[in-house]
Amino acid sequence: ATLTVKILWRKKWKLAIWWPLLFPHFSYISTLRNFVIDFLFKFLVIGNAGTGKSCLLHQFIEKKFKDDSNHTIGVEFGSKIINVGGKYVKLQIWDTAGQERFRSVTRSYYRGAAGALLVYDITSRETYNALTNWLTDARMLASQNIVIILCGNKKDLDADREVTFLEASRFAQENELMFLETSALTGENVEEAFVQCARKILNKIESGELDPERMGSGIQYGDAALRQLRSPRRTQAPNAQECGC
Ligand SMILES: Nc1nc2c(ncn2[C@@H]2O[C@H](COP(=O)(O)OP(=O)(O)O)[C@@H](O)[C@H]2O)c(=O)[nH]1
Numbered sequence: 001a002t003l004t005v006k007i008l009w010r011k012k013w014k015l016a017i018w019w020p021l022l023f024p025h026f027s028y029i030s031t032l033r034n035f036v037i038d039f040l041f042k043f044l045v046i047g048n049a050g051t052g053k054s055c056l057l058h059q060f061i062e063k064k065f066k067d068d069s070n071h072t073i074g075v076e077f078g079s080k081i082i083n084v085g086g087k088y089v090k091l092q093i094w095d096t097a098g099q100e101r102f103r104s105v106t107r108s109y110y111r112g113a114a115g116a117l118l119v120y121d122i123t124s125r126e127t128y129n130a131l132t133n134w135l136t137d138a139r140m141l142a143s144q145n146i147v148i149i150l151c152g153n154k155k156d157l158d159a160d161r162e163v164t165f166l167e168a169s170r171f172a173q174e175n176e177l178m179f180l181e182t183s184a185l186t187g188e189n190v191e192e193a194f195v196q197c198a199r200k201i202l203n204k205i206e207s208g209e210l211d212p213e214r215m216g217s218g219i220q221y222g223d224a225a226l227r228q229l230r231s232p233r234r235t236q237a238p239n240a241q242e243c244g245c
């Protein structure tokens with residue numbers, strides 16, 4: 001019996017060695033993904049500690065609720081490709097990873113962000129009252145054209161609500177923010193928050209209000225967009241021949 005275990009063990013090692021050689025295409029998947037991306041946006045998640053920022057990020061990326069037993073080091077970063085009106089956008093999302101607990105969210109965290117989720121907890125007026133401070137910081141330290149969506153999180157705890165939908169939507173309107181109530185627990189409106197924010201940025205790029213090539217815009221062209229930018233020169237050539245002049 002020990003002999004068969006030993007043989008199996010050896011075979012397992014052999015498989016581990018040969019596997020990448022047998023299936024080399026796995027390593028190309030990420031390259032292929034980049035091939036289809038139109039834009040890359042840097043996103044932030046800001047708001048008081050305990051409002052559910054890390055859970056929102058986890059729900060968006062993993063599509064599941066990050067329960068408290070999962071006490072690994074705070075995820076500081078996540079990325080996901082979404083399709084917005086036929087365009088593939090890679091969101092590169094930064095989480096404060098606990099910096100906000102010490103009121104020490106750094107300048108470099110804000111630098112060059114295209115979009116942000118500003119999160120408060122609907123069951124805590126204190127977190128809602130802190131929104132003005134967060135907004136001032138974001139407008140001062142991030143890109144001037146940063147697109148912000150206000151997220152009233154923990155929508156599932158409606159019985160303990162301290163901030164009404166109406167009150168928050170008025171605040172959003174006054175401060176030119178988009179607004180949604182979300183639940184990182186049930187997943188309600190989580191994807192929508194990120195997608196709506198990305199859609200607004202795309203609209204601004206299309207209308208010329210935002211210039212992706214400006215330094216610190218938080219926007220980069222993906223391979224697909226770069227191909228489109230280069231293609232007009234190629235399409236002009238046949239026209240010139242048709243014209244015959
Ligand atoms: N009921 C409920 N609890 C939530 C929700 N989002 C986060 N929480 C809880 O709120 C606490 C703080 O969440 P966390 O993501 O660590 O907040 P952060 O400090 O803003 O990153 C945790 O105990 C979460 O389980 C939600 O949508 N609903």
Ligand SMILES: [Mg+2]
Pocket residue numbers: 053054055074095096097098
């Ligand atoms: Mg956190």
